[in-house]
Amino acid sequence: MTATAFKLVENVQARRVKGNSQKRRAQILRLMEKHDSYCVYCSKEVHRGDGENHGPDVATRDHIIPRHMGGPDIEANYTLACYRCNQELSRLNL
Numbered sequence: 748m749t750a751t752a753f754k755l756v757e758n759v760q761a762r763r764v765k766g767n768s769q770k771r772r773a774q775i776l777r778l779m780e781k782h783d784s785y786c787v788y789c790s791k792e793v794h795r796g797d798g799e800n801h802g803p804d805v806a807t808r809d810h811i812i813p814r815h816m817g818g819p820d821i822e823a824n825y826t827l828a829c830y831r832c833n834q835e836l837s838r839l840n841l
């Protein structure tokens with residue numbers, strides 16, 4: 748692969764990652780709206796994270812049907828969970 752082609756692939760990959768995180772953020776915002784910003788598991792109020800900050804009360808999307816059980820990566824399969832509950836659930840799913 749030439750250096751130019753390599754650079755091109757690198758750019759496409761970087762853009763794809765950025766696009767995904769923006770999409771995820773938009774989905775989390777919609778979930779927060781839908782659930783009044785409360786975690787569906789512990790009913791604590793959740794807050795929007797800044798992408799880096801993962802405090803226990805940061806809003807995350809949780810798969811209703813876990814991925815390892817064949818749950819699809821679509822919005823209908825997401826619900827709102829605080830970071831703490833999400834971590835706890837993914838630990839239980841192991």
Ligand SMILES: [Zn+2]
Nearest residue numbers: 786789829832
């Ligand atoms: Zn919770």
